[in-house]
């Protein structure tokens with residue numbers, strides 16, 4: 381287990397603040413990750429302190445912020461529990477609700493994995509602006525934070541992974557079962573309430589993203605995306621009732637309520653806990669196939685249910701790789717989509733580790 385007093389940085393700083401223009405837009409087949417690749421993201425060379433650059437109390441520490449986060453964690457959970465109780469007690473659930481739950485989870489989940497994570501945070505491929513906007517919007521609908529903040533936190537995670545400064549490592553609470561449980565809770569959900577990440581770190585971690593006007597526009601309207609994420613399934617659920625004979629105001633309201641519960645809140649809850657499990661479970665349970673300087677793991681269950689993100693040791697070993705499931709049997713739905721986009725000519729500069737790079741990091 382890593383001690384909090386160990387060296388705090390594993391990656392060299394990039395000497396200058398890159399911009400999106402540093403990454404050539406030429407179309408090509410899959411690109412090997414450059415041998416001298418600097419970290420998988422641009423970080424301003426100004427500071428390698430693991431601490432937030434904002435020492436003074438800010439809005440990030442406010443009670444209001446924590447209440448908003450508490451609501452974001454608890455309302456979806458309450459929605460999921462309510463949906464199950466209503467279905468089991470009154471039989472009130474439709475196929476449409478299940479389709480919205482599963483379909484919405486896949487779409488918005490891949491908004492996180494393809495959009496927020498591989499495309500924006502690690503820039504593992506480039507694509508046309510319509511596709512970039514689509515996956516970013518899908519990610520915003522997952523209600524896991526605005527795109528720029530999400531990427532900022534995740535780049536910080538990679539910079540300090542499982543060492544002091546990592547916003548959500550499970551390994552920074554030393555000794556004993558109780559501390560291990562505390563570490564698990566911190567990595568899964570507790571970190572959201574801590575001030576070990578702050579909007580004040582945007583300039584340091586995501587300067588390239590701040591120059592992307594479309595991304596900033598989506599980010600600025602994040603509350604609207606959250607609202608839409610709940611209202612769209614409610615509207616579909618209510619409108620579907622109009623197709624049933626003898627509909628009434630009451631039945632429309634009930635249909636909208638079921639849509640909100642299953643397609644909105646329950647779907648957000650499922651997405652939340654699967655993503656957070658990558659931070660918690662996939663840094664504790666599973667196998668390590670590659671050297672990665674942290675405790676990241678390949679977890680078969682989450683490899684399949686998280687659209688490929690559970691091959692997390694592979695990802696920490698090769699952060700810029702667009703493909704996380706590096707072995708033939710490691711199914712990676714997000715990679716299937718990115719590869720399909722590439723074959724259609726809609727994605728390029730798709731980064732993959734070479735055979736030599738794979739061999740150099742393989743653990744015996």
Ligand SMILES: [Zn+2]
Nearest residue numbers: 537659676692
């Ligand atoms: Zn990780």
Ligand SMILES: [Zn+2]
Nearest residue numbers: 534538695699
């Ligand atoms: Zn990552």
